[in-house]
Amino acid sequence: MADVALAAGVNKSTVSHVLNGTRIVSDSTRELVLEAISATGYRHNVVARSLATSTTMSLGLAISSAANPYFGDLIRAVEASASAAGYMLMLADTHDDADVERRVVEELLGRRTDGILLAPSVNAIDRALPYLESTGAPTVLIDRFVDAELDQVGSENTDATARLVEHLAEIGHRRIAMVCGLRGLPSTSERVDGFRRTVAALSLDDDPGLELDGGSDAARAEQVVHELFSGPARPSAVVVGNNAMTIGTMRALRRLDLRVPADVALVCYDDFEWADLFEPRLTAMEQDVARIGGIAVDLVVQRIRDPSRPARRQVLDPTFRHRDSCGCHLSGARPA
Template structure:
């Protein structure tokens, strides 16, 4: 293994000069700097990142624990977080929680063992029982993203209640009086908030509303929609709570040979990349994933720098409404609140 002493010998300088050039800790004259860099290139020397991290008490890494293997939304979030972290000079270490408390606790332990400088977590239903208390005891700067929980950490998530209420009101404005809502995993803040938005409009408009348990899983949502829409007198419209369950709902309606939007209108929270490619294109709530990623990374960097306020912060990223054809509306629809919703090109 090539050492710093080997580089120094070839460049004709001492090892401390090599260190100053590579770490930028002191100004070095141009010719000396060029000699050191030439020696590094000729020897193929690579710095010992672990040793440097121990010396600085920083690994310049952030950990991300979430359920990203089986949900495309979290895959998009990972991409945005990694890009934001890299621009700030940090690497990202991933751990999949599978939304399982035991897996989640193992994931945060592993990230802590890797000495990450800070951790981003999409908390499971039971994160408050073990994972979050562990992170608090360990003193690891942590930001919760996508979902809120009762804890002492900074948190950033999309707005869920008003957005789902808007989807439901949009269907009511289009004349639907019987509407189903496919809800995600019980106990998650995102599920509770989206369900609350649906119930609010059902109550205000006097709709016949039913909540189906989709558990944030494609096959579970498929089975729930198959059961609810198989008999005559089924709801004429459905609001789906996330992108994974939207796939299940689409499969179920296709199996039942129910046409969208002629037989059943469909709208969904989450706007997957393929939403405008299916026939008909999906009316959806579009999350600003890059904005959420940027804010989450900024929050954790502020904690690391000591510039964040003492009190933990809870912030919402507002999504946008994408009006397409699956809701069955021919053109712009004006809500009671005066909002003009226009189709996305």
């Protein structure tokens, strides 16, 4: 910094103010400092700064299945919001494994991240969450809600899934299947509850065999959908629990030469960036991923600044995107 100050003809404190934004500096002085930084090749010593300030201006994001299209979108949203808040993001994939999750959380904190954003796994309540609570690390749970006194943000699942089933019933479907996500995840349980509730309320076919274990995996979903729709009593419609499984479901139906929606109506939870480019265009519940990521970062930054404030839970309503895969254009029906 002394070299930069000498080259720019200013004090070291002025260089610090330009770098850290701690005081207003005139445009001409700022330009001199930036030119000197470029000429000298100066870089912040992040390690030294973290030792001096006890902060690293970094956040850890521990999330399952980064290859899932939804989580890819969520990672981008969190990174954009973190960057805007002045934080670097460190990413780890938990693979929805409680032991891996506990290890990566420990490693992220070992790298002195200022806060943790976590999409909790099935057994997080027994492994990672008690550890995080014991350390007092600023933590926000993202996408999945659990019974814990921690900041949390995600989408509403139960009523949204019920709305998908109701829509299929409105246009005449009585035998409706659901491709369910990984068992034990709160989001899976909530979506299955919405499906079951509506099947019961509308006296639809309540055959237990219509609940398929898709495991939140495209290949698994393809397998179970192919088995069900190869049988003699196939349903006329299907609700898919997330976008990874929607891909597998579409593959299975294509293998069976079943057309969507002419032969099988399809609706799904989770929208795709390219869902309206599918043939047919997919009717889906769209989560506000950008808002979820922004709120998550805002919550963890507030928690870093004020560790004693009460925990908050924010539940966001997804948006119903009515397109073609439900088959309304074939029946002439429209959503209520």
